[in-house]
Amino acid sequence: MKNFNVRILSNEPVADDVFRLTLEAPELAKTARAGQFVQVKVSDEFTLRRPLGIASTAGGRVKIFYRVVGRGTEALTKKIVGDWLSVLGALGNGFDNPSGKVLLVGGGMGLAPLLCAAENFLADVLIGGRTKAEVLFWQNEFAPHVEKFFITTDDGSYAKKGFAIDLLPEVLSAENYSAVYTCGPEVMMRGVAKLAMNNNLPCQVSFEKRMACGLGACLSCSIDTTDGRKKVCKDGPVFDAAKVFGGDDVG
Ligand SMILES: Cc1cc2nc3c(=O)[nH]c(=O)nc-3n(C[C@H](O)[C@H](O)[C@H](O)COP(=O)(O)OP(=O)(O)OC[C@H]3O[C@@H](n4cnc5c(N)ncnc54)[C@H](O)[C@@H]3O)c2cc1C
Numbered sequence: 001m002k003n004f005n006v007r008i009l010s011n012e013p014v015a016d017d018v019f020r021l022t023l024e025a026p027e028l029a030k031t032a033r034a035g036q037f038v039q040v041k042v043s044d045e046f047t048l049r050r051p052l053g054i055a056s057t058a059g060g061r062v063k064i065f066y067r068v069v070g071r072g073t074e075a076l077t078k079k080i081v082g083d084w085l086s087v088l089g090a091l092g093n094g095f096d097n098p099s100g101k102v103l104l105v106g107g108g109m110g111l112a113p114l115l116c117a118a119e120n121f122l123a124d125v126l127i128g129g130r131t132k133a134e135v136l137f138w139q140n141e142f143a144p145h146v147e148k149f150f151i152t153t154d155d156g157s158y159a160k161k162g163f164a165i166d167l168l169p170e171v172l173s174a175e176n177y178s179a180v181y182t183c184g185p186e187v188m189m190r191g192v193a194k195l196a197m198n199n200n201l202p203c204q205v206s207f208e209k210r211m212a213c214g215l216g217a218c219l220s221c222s223i224d225t226t227d228g229r230k231k232v233c234k235d236g237p238v239f240d241a242a243k244v245f246g247g248d249d250v251g
């Protein structure tokens, strides 16, 4: 893990309140693994860095997708092409290299780290979102990297109406996946983990917790696992689903 000063190549809105940030970062791109994240120093105004998932490392560039939720991400939208950004990474562990085709299941901004997995592994993706606008840009981002995509929208404005978890049994029965990787709202990941385990498939979940140091020093991101207390920033953010949700009480 290193601190990189990287140049912003683009920082543009791609959907409601969602921005795509592209950084010229060849050294970081070369070493980062799918599922890892960076700590971004937005400006001197903010003491704490903001953790953001690595969504792509292709061509020596690191791509990040972020939703504007508070002061830090709002300030990030003001950065322009040519500005420099201090980025600490790559942090955390990342997804395992799967032995065969993997099914990626994501909701909302949880799709960002899964995009990097699609870039690196043989994969299909199941995208869940609230509306057509929310899922369309993800569909475009994933399209060059996956064999098949499956899409649900909560409001039925595009593709199948319902939640990703509703479509999952059908998707799992149609193909022999080697594993399921998921990231998104915790309730979705729990449901995905349960179905994957019921189908005897290994499942890895990528967790989000409020972070301060991002380096394993402050304990603010601890979670309980079957192996005891773990830090999401250092021991995760990717965990074996059975260890974080427990075998039998999943769902
Ligand atoms: C490993 C990891 C990967 C992430 N990847 C992405 C991503 O790819 N895209 C994306 O849009 N968001 C991602 N997040 C969430 C993102 O970090 C927060 O939305 C962001 O820090 C909010 O900052 P803010 O200043 O705008 O909001 P505020 O609410 O003003 O933030 C206040 C403080 O709380 C922290 N904080 C707030 N929400 C979160 C959160 N959900 N997780 C961790 N810290 C938080 C901030 O870092 C800051 O220190 C990720 C979080 C983690 C832990």
Ligand code: FES
Pocket (backbone or CB within 6 Å): 210, 211, 212, 213, 214, 215, 216, 217, 218, 219, 220, 221, 222, 231, 232, 233, 234
């Ligand atoms: S954020 Fe400090 S230990 Fe994880």
